[in-house]
Amino acid sequence: MSSEFRHARSALGARMRELRAESGLSGRVLAARLGWPQSKVSKVENGRQSLTRADVVAWAEGVGRPDAAAELVGRLRTVETQYRSWRRQLAGGVRPVQETHAAQGKRTSDRRSFDPTLIPGLLQTAGYARAVLTRYAGIHPSIRDVEAAVVARMERQKVLKDRFRSFHFLVWEGAVVSRLCPPTVLADQLERLVPWLADGNVRLGIVPFGADLRVPVGVGFSIHDDTLVVTESWHAEMWLDDPADVALHVRAWEALAESAVYGPAAHRVIVRAARALREAH
Template structure:
C-alpha cells in the first residue's frame, strides 16, 4: 500500500476521532448511534479502514457536526483520487476503467508517457489489446468484459486524430518483443507502430536495449498537461497531482527521453523486433 495513501488515511481517521472526542462520545457510544460494530469505529479512526462517503456523512451527523460532513467527504475523495485499488476499480468490470481514462484523455491537451513492458494503450491494435486485457483477468478477479473494454480502448485512440492535442510516447524496446500475444498479433502490432513515426502531433521514441540510460527504466507512467501523473502497480493505480510528485516524474521522463531514438532509428529498432519475431516462428 502506498505510504502517502496510508498517511492520508491515518490523517482522515485522526480528524474523525477528533470530531468524536469533541462531542464527548466514546467509541462504543458512537458505534451504537451509527449501528456499527465498535471495531469499525476503531479501524476508521486508526486508519486501518477507509470509510465510504456515506459513512463520513453519517459520522459527522452522529457527533453533532453535520457541517463537517463535506470536509470529511472532500478528504476521502482526495484520498481515493490519489490511490485507486484495482479491486475497487474492477468491481464493475474492465470497461469502466477504460472510460475513466477516456474522460481524462478528453481533458488532456499534452500527454507524455513511458511504457517499459507494453505497447501504450493508445497505440494498441484491437487484437493486441484483447490479448493484454485477457491476461490481466488472470490476476484480477473482475467481471470478464474484455470485448467491451477493447471497444472502449479503440474509441480512446480517436484522440490521436485531434491535431490540437500532442502526444509524446517513450517505449522501452522490451515492450516490442514481450510475448504477451501470439506472434501474428505482435507482428501486426509492430507494423501498426511504423506510420506513427511520421505523425505531426504524435512523437514515438524507442529506448533501445543498448542505450546508455541516465536512470533505470523503472515503471510506466503518463504525465497529463504537466499537472497529473497516472502510474500503477499490481494492486493499485495512482493518480498523483501533488506538484512534487509531478516534478519527480517529469525529471524521470526527461532522463529517459535522452536515451530514446526517433524516426529512421526508431524504425530500425521496430524492424529488429520484427526480424527477431520472424526468426523465432
Template sequence: MSTDYQQARVALGTRMRELRAESSLSGRALAARLAWPQSKVSKLETGKQTPTLADVRAWVEGTGRPDAADELVGRLRTLETQYRSWRRQLAGGYLPVQEAHAAQGGRTRVRRSFDPTLIPGLLQTAGYARGVLSRYTTVHPAIRDVEAAVQARMARQRVLKDRGRSFHFLVWEAALISRLCPPVVLADQLECLVPWLVPGRVRLGVIPLDAALSVPAGVGFSIHDDELVITESWHAEMWLDDPEDVALHRRAWDELETSAAYGPDAHRLLARARRRATA
C-alpha cells in the same frame, strides 16, 4: 501501501473521531445509529479502513455535523487521487477504469508517457489490448468484462485525432518483443505503430535495449500537462499531483528521452521486432 497514503488515511480517521467526540457520541452509539458493526467505526477512526463516499456522508449525518461534509469529502478525494488500489478499482470490472482514464484524457492537452513492457494503451490494436487485459485476469481473477474494456480502450483513442492536443510516447524496445498476445497479433500491432513514427502531434520514440541509459528504466508512467502523473504497481495505481512528484517524473522522462530512437532508426527497431514475431 505508501506511507504518505497511510498517514493521510490516519489523519482522516482522526478527524472523523473528533467529529464523533464533539457530538458526545461513543463509538458504540454511532455504530448503532448508522446500523454498522462497531468494528467498522473503530477501523475508520484508526485509519485501518478507507471510508467510501457513502460512509463519509453517513458519518456527518450521524454525528449531526453535515457542515463538515465538504471537508471530509475533500480529504477522501485527495486520498483517492493519490492511491487507488486495484482491488477497489476492479471491484466493478475493467470498464470503469477505462472510463476514468478516458475522462482524464479529455482533460489533458499535453501528454508524455513511458512504457517499459507494453505498447501504450492509446496506440494499442484491439487484438493486442485483448491479449494484455486477458492476462491481467491471472492476478485479478474476478474480472470478466475484458471485451467491454477493450472496446472502451479503442474508444479512448479518438483523443489522438484532436488537433488541440499533443502526445509524446516513449517505449522501451522490450515492449515491442514481449509476447502478450499471439505472434500474428503482435506483428499487426507493430505494423500499426509505423505511422506514428512520422513527426507530428503524436510522436513515438523507441529506447533500444542496448542504449546507454542515464537513469534505470523503472516502471511506466504518464505525465499530463505537467500537473499530474499516473503510474502503477501490481497492487495499485497512483495519481500524483504534488508538484515535486510531477517534477521528479518529468526529470526521469527527460533523461529517458535522450536515449530514444526516432524516425528511420525507430523504424528499424520495429521491423526487427516484427521479424522476430513472425519467425
C-alpha cells in the same frame, strides 16, 4: 500498502474521530444513526477502513457538521490519489477502470508517458489489448469482463484525434518485442505503430536496447499536464499530485527521452522487431 497511504488514511480517520468527539456522540450512537456496524466506525477512526465519498458525507451529516463534508471529501481524494489497490478497483470489473482513465484523458491537454514492457493502451489494437488483459486475468481473478474492457479501451483512443491535445509516448524496445500475444496479433500491433512515428499532436519515441541511458528503465508512468502522475505496481495504481512527486517523474521522463529515437530510426527498431518475429515463426 504504502506508508504514505497509511498515513493519509490514518489522518482522515483521526479527523473524523475529532468531529464525532466534538459532537458529543459515542461511536455506538453514530453507528446506529448511520446504519453501520459499530466496528465500521472504529475501523474508520483508526484508519483501517476504505471509504467512499458517500461514507464521508454521511459521517459529516451524522455528527451534525454538514459543512465539514467538503473537507472530508478533499481528504478522501488525497487518500485515493496516492493509492488505489487493484483488488479494490477491479471488484467492479475492468471496464470501470478504463472509464476512469478515459475521464482523466478528457481532462488532460498534454500527456507524456513511458512504458517499458507494453505498448501504451492508447496505441493498442483490439487484439493486443485483449491478449494483455487476458494475461492479467491470470493474476487478478476478478477480471471477468475482458471484452467490455477492450471496447472501452478502443473508445478511449478517440481522444488522440483531438488536435488541441498533445501526446508524447516513450516505449522501451522491450515493449515492441515482448510476445504477450500471438505472433499475428503482435505483427498487426507493430504495423499500427508506424503512422504514429510522423510528427503531429501524437509523438512516439523508442528507447533502443543499445541506447546509453541516463537513468535505469524502471516502471511505466504517465504525466498529465505536469500536475498528475499515474503509475502502478502489481498490486496497486498510484495517482500522485504532490508537486515534488510530479517533478521527480518529469525529470525521469526527460532523462529517458534523451535516449529515445524517433522517425526513421524508430521505424528501424520496429522493422527489426517485425523481422525477428517472422524469422521465429
